[in-house]
Amino acid sequence: MSYFGSIGKISYEGKGSDNPLAFKHYNPQEVVLGKTMEDHLRFAIAYWHTFTGTGTDPFGVGTAVRPWDFANPMDTAKARVEANFEFLEKIGVPYYCFHDRDVAPEGSTLQETNKNLDVIADMLEQNMKSSGKKLLWNTANMFTHPRWVHGAGTTSNADVYAYAGAQLKKSLEIGKRLGAENYVFWGGREGYETLLNTDMALELDNLARLFHMCVAYANEIGFDAQFLIEPKPKEPTKHQYDFDAATTIAFLQKYDLQKHFKLNLEANHATLAGHTFDHEIRVAAINGMLGSLDANQGDLLIGWDTDEFPTDLYATTMTMYEVLQAGGIGKGGVNFDAKVRRASFEDEDLFLAHIAGMDSYAWGLKAAAKLIESKALSGFVENRYRSFREGIGADIVAGKASLASLEQYAMQNNPIKNESGRQERLKAIVNEIIFSV
Ligand code: XLS
Ligand code: CA
Ligand code: CA
Numbered sequence: 001m002s003y004f005g006s007i008g009k010i011s012y013e014g015k016g017s018d019n020p021l022a023f024k025h026y027n028p029q030e031v032v033l034g035k036t037m038e039d040h041l042r043f044a045i046a047y048w049h050t051f052t053g054t055g056t057d058p059f060g061v062g063t064a065v066r067p068w069d070f071a072n073p074m075d076t077a078k079a080r081v082e083a084n085f086e087f088l089e090k091i092g093v094p095y096y097c098f099h100d101r102d103v104a105p106e107g108s109t110l111q112e113t114n115k116n117l118d119v120i121a122d123m124l125e126q127n128m129k130s131s132g133k134k135l136l137w138n139t140a141n142m143f144t145h146p147r148w149v150h151g152a153g154t155t156s157n158a159d160v161y162a163y164a165g166a167q168l169k170k171s172l173e174i175g176k177r178l179g180a181e182n183y184v185f186w187g188g189r190e191g192y193e194t195l196l197n198t199d200m201a202l203e204l205d206n207l208a209r210l211f212h213m214c215v216a217y218a219n220e221i222g223f224d225a226q227f228l229i230e231p232k233p234k235e236p237t238k239h240q241y242d243f244d245a246a247t248t249i250a251f252l253q254k255y256d257l258q259k260h261f262k263l264n265l266e267a268n269h270a271t272l273a274g275h276t277f278d279h280e281i282r283v284a285a286i287n288g289m290l291g292s293l294d295a296n297q298g299d300l301l302i303g304w305d306t307d308e309f310p311t312d313l314y315a316t317t318m319t320m321y322e323v324l325q326a327g328g329i330g331k332g333g334v335n336f337d338a339k340v341r342r343a344s345f346e347d348e349d350l351f352l353a354h355i356a357g358m359d360s361y362a363w364g365l366k367a368a369a370k371l372i373e374s375k376a377l378s379g380f381v382e383n384r385y386r387s388f389r390e391g392i393g394a395d396i397v398a399g400k401a402s403l404a405s406l407e408q409y410a411m412q413n414n415p416i417k418n419e420s421g422r423q424e425r426l427k428a429i430v431n432e433i434i435f436s437v
Pocket of ligand 3 (some may be wrong): 266268269305307337
């Protein structure tokens with residue numbers, strides 16, 4: 001059965017093409033800085049937005065009626081698997097990502113739910129074998145069902161905590177079975193609304209305990225995926241515990257989990273936290289914690305998690321500049337955690353949106369590579385900090401300075417001379433390079 005019968009394989013036609021169903025910049029086999037675009041970007045499709053999402057918003061029901069929607073939830077789940085692999089093939093994306101509850105519906109008991117999941121996992125496994133498509137990451141949805149009203153790993157109810165453990169155990173087993181290269185933990189409802197009813201210390205300790213159990217179980221079953229925590233500052237709770245990269249790293253360090261986890265960073269979560277995506281990537285990278293990316297963009301005028309497809313070339317350039325400087329995305333990838341707008345409800349929009357996102361990232365990659373080759377920024381930065389390579393600066397960096405030695409130096413170093421940071425010039429250089437791609 002074909003779900004996208006009218007659409008063929010999307011190919012690269014280059015800059016001059018006006019075919020909406022073709023790539024203008026994403027040319028998978030094109031080599032950039034010694035590696036193909038495909039290997040740099042490791043694109044993934046987010047199952048929940050592309051195959052489970054319907055376009056609901058807080059004010060209205062779904063607008064998209066998909067050809068894989070049937071009356072029986074298991075029939076829909078099976079049809080979605082077929083639609084997923086057809087889509088991956090046609091759009092030319094090597095990976096996908098899913099939550100357990102995106103792919104298979106909840107039953108009336110945990111046993112029944114696990115059975116549904118097993119049926120779908122069988123299908124996913126077969127389709128992966130025949131298509132060569134891979135699982136970038138899977139995760140557990142522990143936020144949609146009403147049982148998670150007070151959280152999962154940070155709930156006030158031990159019975160719910162136990163359920164979370166059981167669900168995670170199954171989810172890790174599914175990840176192992178499908179060869180997931182990463183496993184993501186996003187703190188869905190791990191946060192709080194008011195301190196008046198919250199034991200923050202216990203909640204955080206319990207969350208860390210659950211992560212330790214996951215590490216232990218993955219070891220036990222030989223599941224060697226890279227574990228990732230995905231920060232987000234708010235939504236659904238007012239205060240999400242994994243606020244941003246820095247907060248999450250501090251949490252991991254406090255509970256001695258830092259060697260078992262890296263971060264899955266999302267662009268829209270970065271801006272919700274009052275940061276840029278490149279800031280979050282830099283924080284992760286300098287701490288050895290850069291794991292994977294959820295590619296999307298928010299709308300600064302709206303201010304919530306809109307999960308739009310990334311089209312801002314400045315942002316994709318700065319994102320890829322950080323990724324390249326960090327030495328690449330490693331076992332992670334660029335997952336389109338993005339949904340078509342409610343008004344873009346036709347099936348073709350799914351293709352058009354991914355093409356826009358993939359071309360924007362390809363552009364960003366090419367511009368970032370040019371920035372690196374030109375050394376326009378790195379040369380400036382190197383020069384800006386040159387005072388730390390000689391004299392008193394070299395002593396500071398070598399750990400040889402004391403307050404007394406700094407005083408002795410400062411007393412006879414008068415006046416001090418500073419130099420311009422040249423921000424406007426640097427931004428103009430970035431613009432020139434983005435325009436020249
Ligand atoms: C929600 C998150 C979520 C994670 C996976 O805002 O982005 O979709 O990526 O649970
Ligand atoms: Ca995400
Ligand atoms: Ca999001």
